[in-house]
Amino acid sequence: MAWAIPEYERKDVDLAGKRIGKQKLPVGSPQVGDALAILNNWRSAHAYPLNTFQITLRNKSKKFEHEVIVAQRTKRLESIHAKLARQPSMRMSQMQDIAGCRAVLKSMTNVRKLVELYKNSRFEHQLRSEKDYITNPRPDRHSGFPNRLIADS
Numbered sequence: 690m691a692w693a694i695p696e697y698e699r700k701d702v703d704l705a706g707k708r709i710g711k712q713k714l715p716v717g718s719p720q721v722g723d724a725l726a727i728l729n730n731w732r733s734a735h736a737y738p739l740n741t742f743q744i745t746l747r748n749k750s751k752k753f754e755h756e757v758i759v760a761q762r763t764k765r766l767e768s769i770h771a772k773l774a775r776q777p778s779m780r781m782s783q784m785q786d787i788a789g790c791r792a793v794l795k796s797m798t799n800v801r802k803l804v805e806l807y808k809n810s811r812f813e814h815q816l817r818s819e820k821d822y823i824t825n826p827r828p829d830r831h832s833g834f835p836n837r838l839i840a841d842s
Contacts (some may be wrong), residue, residue, distance in 0.1 A: 693733035699782040702731050706781025710773025725766075726839050731781065735788040739763065743790040749806055750792040753799040761790035797823070 697705075705727035712721055743761040750757040764787050773779055794800050800823065808816070 690792065692737040693730060695734040696730050701727055702782045703780045704717075705731075706769075706773050706779070706784075707777075709770055709781075710777060710779070712770070728766070728769065728781065732766075732769075732787060735763060739790060741789040746790055746792050748808075750803055752793060752806070753802050754794050758793040759790060761788070763788045793798050 705724035708721055708724040709728060719816070739761050743759060747757065747759040750759060769787075772784065773781065792803065794803065
């Protein structure tokens with residue numbers, strides 16, 4: 690499989706994000722074709738690091754539970770548009786949740802052990818902040834209900 694690489698400079702990604710954030714839905718109109726191409730390349734360029742992290746998460750999770758659910762996703766265009774429209778000062782190149790993966794474990798004890806394993810391991814990436822949505826769930830913007838108890842990594 691050939692992995693996508695970023696083809697545009699961050700300033701171009703940010704300009705594309707600004708343009709898309711100002712658009713009304715549907716975002717796929719011809720007027721924003723270039724901006725969409727830049728944004729889709731940016732999203733696609735996250736596939737390789739996301740896949741690498743997902744494999745690592747799966748392997749680390751299996752140290753605590755044999756049958757673990759691990760899922761990954763790249764943020765949908767509609768969600769990116771909504772976030773950029775909600776936060777006009779957001780720079781697309783700095784959007785923290787462009788891609789993500791999670792492990793679903795049966796035991797809260799094992800979730801906590803997995804978190805500690807990550808915190809105490811030598812990891813190439815630097816933890817900049819931590820949000821514990823299990824202890825402090827945030828309301829789901831789509832339904833008004835708190836998120837289910839799932840550990841995000």
